[in-house]
Amino acid sequence: MIVIKLGGSLYGSPQLQQWLDQIVASDQPIIIVPGGGPFADQVRDAQQQHPLPDPDAHHMALLAMAQFGLLLCGLQPSLAPYYIASGRLDKVENKAIWIPSKHLLHSPDIPHNWTVTSDSLALWLAQQLGADKLLIVKSASLADTALTIEQASSADLLDSAFPHYYQKNPISTTLFHAQHSNQLHSCLSEAKHSGLTLL
Numbered sequence: 001m002i003v004i005k006l007g008g009s010l011y012g013s014p015q016l017q018q019w020l021d022q023i024v025a026s027d028q029p030i031i032i033v034p035g036g037g038p039f040a041d042q043v044r045d046a047q048q049q050h051p052l053p054d055p056d057a058h059h060m061a062l063l064a065m066a067q068f069g070l071l072l073c074g075l076q077p078s079l080a081p082y083y084i085a086s087g088r089l090d091k092v093e094n095k096a097i098w099i100p101s102k103h104l105l106h107s108p109d110i111p112h113n114w115t116v117t118s119d120s121l122a123l124w125l126a127q128q129l130g131a132d133k134l135l136i137v138k139s140a141s142l143a144d145t146a147l148t149i150e151q152a153s154s155a156d157l158l159d160s161a162f163p164h165y166y167q168k169n170p171i172s173t174t175l176f177h178a179q180h181s182n183q184l185h186s187c188l189s190e191a192k193h194s195g196l197t198l199l
Contacts, residue, residue: 005122009139013019020076033122039064060111117159
């Protein structure tokens, strides 16, 4: 089982469809975690304009991820939405897109603030599913040399809560630039690729 987080920065980019096509072409079970994209940006704007408490903004940000996830389902109909009902994790047999729902609001190990973004939630889901790998796809420039999880977080390549979750239950994590969708197969087959594997 592979978990792939598609960052919201891919919204509006042709690279988004390229990643979806590469994922569908893979022969491995994969679950996609959507970023928040412009939907999350609207939440940030709303919190700047109104006295909106962090827990409410967190709930809205989860809904932003859900909206982006449903958009991805529309772009690639062969990818089914995946919901967690009442905390029960169903096995993913093929490929799906995680649609975060309100059960996360009752999870004691997920802070309801901006320290946790779709990065940490992707790791959290990978841990819950016992995934073999986590791939995080971003448009940000990546370093040429290996980074630790803490260094990647300090460089804003990962959110600030990610190291905490990783220390609790490490999952092999690789950062990919959005332009490198054609190297997905190489990464999954352990061949040489340009992704940044985190230590």
